[in-house]
Amino acid sequence: MKIVKLKKENLFPFLEEISKEADLWAPTKVESDRHKFQAIDDLDQIDIEYTRTILPPRKIILPPTINMFQASDKEYKEDFSHVSKKIIFGIHPCDLHGLLIMDNFFTHEFYDPYYMESRKNTLLLGHSCWPDENCLCKSTRTHIIKEGYDLFFSKIDDTYIVWIGSSKGDDLIRAKEDLFEEDISDKDIKKYTEWGDERDKAFQTEINFDSLRDLMELKYDDPLWKKVGNACLACGSCTNVCPTCNCYNIQDRPVLGENYSEIKRCWDACTLENYSEVAGGENFREKRSDRLKLWYTHKFQVYITEYGKPGCVGCGRCISTCPVDINVKTVGKSLDGEKVDSFWNRLDKEVTK
Amino acid sequence: MNNGKLKIGIFELTGCAGDALLILDCEKELLDIFKAVDIQVFLMASSEVTDEKLDIALVEGSVSTEKEIEELKDIRERAEVVVAIGICATVGGIQARFTDPKEWENKYKEVYGDIEMTHTKAVPSKPIDAYITVDTYLPGCPIGKDQFLNLFTRVVKGNLPERYPRPVCVTCKYNENDCLLNKGIACLGPLTEDGCGSICPNHNVPCFGCWGPVEGANLTSEYHLLQEKGFDIEAIKKQMANYSGTKLVEFFKQLKKESK
Numbered sequence: 001m002k003i004v005k006l007k008k009e010n011l012f013p014f015l016e017e018i019s020k021e022a023d024l025w026a027p028t029k030v031e032s033d034r035h036k037f038q039a040i041d042d043l044d045q046i047d048i049e050y051t052r053t054i055l056p057p058r059k060i061i062l063p064p065t066i067n068m069f070q071a072s073d074k075e076y077k078e079d080f081s082h083v084s085k086k087i088i089f090g091i092h093p094c095d096l097h098g099l100l101i102m103d104n105f106f107t108h109e110f111y112d113p114y115y116m117e118s119r120k121n122t123l124l125l126g127h128s129c130w131p132d133e134n135c136l137c138k139s140t141r142t143h144i145i146k147e148g149y150d151l152f153f154s155k156i157d158d159t160y161i162v163w164i165g166s167s168k169g170d171d172l173i174r175a176k177e178d179l180f181e182e183d184i185s186d187k188d189i190k191k192y193t194e195w196g197d198e199r200d201k202a203f204q205t206e207i208n209f210d211s212l213r214d215l216m217e218l219k220y221d222d223p224l225w226k227k228v229g230n231a232c233l234a235c236g237s238c239t240n241v242c243p244t245c246n247c248y249n250i251q252d253r254p255v256l257g258e259n260y261s262e263i264k265r266c267w268d269a270c271t272l273e274n275y276s277e278v279a280g281g282e283n284f285r286e287k288r289s290d291r292l293k294l295w296y297t298h299k300f301q302v303y304i305t306e307y308g309k310p311g312c313v314g315c316g317r318c319i320s321t322c323p324v325d326i327n328v329k330t331v332g333k334s335l336d337g338e339k340v341d342s343f344w345n346r347l348d349k350e351v352t353k
Numbered sequence: 354m355n356n357g358k359l360k361i362g363i364f365e366l367t368g369c370a371g372d373a374l375l376i377l378d379c380e381k382e383l384l385d386i387f388k389a390v391d392i393q394v395f396l397m398a399s400s401e402v403t404d405e406k407l408d409i410a411l412v413e414g415s416v417s418t419e420k421e422i423e424e425l426k427d428i429r430e431r432a433e434v435v436v437a438i439g440i441c442a443t444v445g446g447i448q449a450r451f452t453d454p455k456e457w458e459n460k461y462k463e464v465y466g467d468i469e470m471t472h473t474k475a476v477p478s479k480p481i482d483a484y485i486t487v488d489t490y491l492p493g494c495p496i497g498k499d500q501f502l503n504l505f506t507r508v509v510k511g512n513l514p515e516r517y518p519r520p521v522c523v524t525c526k527y528n529e530n531d532c533l534l535n536k537g538i539a540c541l542g543p544l545t546e547d548g549c550g551s552i553c554p555n556h557n558v559p560c561f562g563c564w565g566p567v568e569g570a571n572l573t574s575e576y577h578l579l580q581e582k583g584f585d586i587e588a589i590k591k592q593m594a595n596y597s598g599t600k601l602v603e604f605f606k607q608l609k610k611e612s613k
Contacts, residue, residue: 232571241526254510323534
């Protein structure tokens with residue numbers, strides 16, 4: 001792998017150059033503590049000192065609603081209007097791992113053209129970060145990234161160490177080669193490794209993901225599930241903010257004044273009540289506890305069997321989102337035998353369903 | 354006249370007529386709407402009405418008088434498909450928020466005293482499905498343009514819409530808002546049916562439930578969560594009752610039992 005160096009003041013000229021050929025997306029500050037990935041018109045909108053965005057970058061590749069095709073009794077017309085050349089700058093390692101899981105999922109058994117066409121047209125430019133109290137990526141071993149990016153920017157003081165992860169990434173560098181330096185000194189390497197050691201020490205939360213796979217199975221009937229089921233508001237937020245959730249629903253929308261329908265693909269969430277409802281009104285997971293068990297089985301167990309790593313990348317979004325404290329931290333620790341202080345543990349109420 | 358078009362009636366019972374107004378406000382699509390169907394009754398648009406059989410009746414408003422009960426039953430007889438539109442028709446609206454019949458009687462006396470009504474008798478407000486079978490529902494206060502056009506188009510093309518109720522939180526997350534409950538603001542998003550585009554939370558204003566309660570809402574958990582966060586219990590109950598019409602009566606009875 002080739003590694004180059006970029007002075008901090010050369011970052012924007014570089015982004016300026018590469019955004020001529022594609023739409024540039026990057027994290028922006030919406031409120032004091034709220035960030036989201038947005039298409040960038042003005043580079044000053046970028047706020048790279050963020051911890052996590054509300055939605056993960058998968059929303060850029062596959063937005064909440066897309067039109068898949070138009071259909072009438074005579075014609076079928078595919079619609080790939082969500083696909084365009086994009087560059088996403090500033091993705092943290094956890095989210096890059098999330099996209100690697102998505103890539104795997106959408107090609108593993110069946111090739112999903114709606115995801116993959118968009119994904120193939122998107123370049124991923126990673127960026128280093130610093131953990132807060134909700135970051136779990138060291139426990140999921142997703143705090144480091146070795147593949148899945150085109151370029152990765154590690155910020156050390158006023159310099160970026162830029163890791164080139166693909167030939168497309170290399171092409172980007174070549175578009176403005178004179179901005180980069182090749183001589184990485186021993187001093188730079190020392191600074192980089194010291195930064196890595198400090199960063200690793202900054203994690204405040206650890207979860208034993210190795211044991212969770214078995215615990216999920218051993219404690220499938222644990223009273224814990226009833227408790228979280230009682231408290232769950234069934235709002236779907238944990239699912240919608242998760243970088244590895246990928247379920248969707250198809251909606252048929254006839255168009256007024258035309259003889260065709262638009263077939264829409266919309267994000268869906270297994271934690272919502274209607275998700276498991278089938279024709280005839282039967283619902284396989286009417287109980288909130290059953291839906292949560294399904295979600296956590298996917299995060300803690302099934303993905304390890306299927307893809308060799310957990311379905312959780314430790315981004316901490318479910319922790320900062322769930323209003324009743326149901327998240328990988330409290331559920332994981334509770335499965336591991338720890339008594340956790342959380343609303344769902346305090347709520348001493350039987351709730352129907 | 355039989356031009357092969359579906360015959361439609363749009364009716365208004367007790368409510369603010371906001372839903373009928375919204376239909377009329379679909380200016381860009383209005384010509385397509387009139388082209389697609391034959392509108393027989395739509396008082397908001399024309400005083401000319403017929404009493405012919407209808408393919409589809411859209412009914413707005415709650416049932417608040419004996420006369421309206423008769424009117425509604427007549428609509429059911431006339432129409433193949435009946436759609437309840439707006440929060441008043443679907444759950445009863447603000448005017449149905451009384452949790453016990455005594456409360457209604459007292460309020461009625463307070464407002465009208467002993468005046469005897471001659472043209473009809475008032476009854477406690479109820480959603481239209483308290484009296485007739487409803488084929489499908491479109492909640493909202495008022496209904497959303499996009500949802501109305503989606504439902505309307507499906508119905509005129511011969512398909513009832515597939516109801517897929519979800520809480521406001523779903524769209525709120527798509528809009529990348531921070532959860533207001535986590536900021537210590539009493540938001541009813543998780544209890545309320547989606548459709549508004551999370552317009553209030555988008556502006557840091559909590560959801561106050563105007564689309565009505567969503568199927569499968571966990572009222573007990575949110576109630577206790579707000580209580581734990583230090584909100585006044587009576588204020589929470591009032592807020593939950595505001596737009597839930599008759600739908601949360603059982604829940605409030607349960608709460609009363611618990612607090613005894």
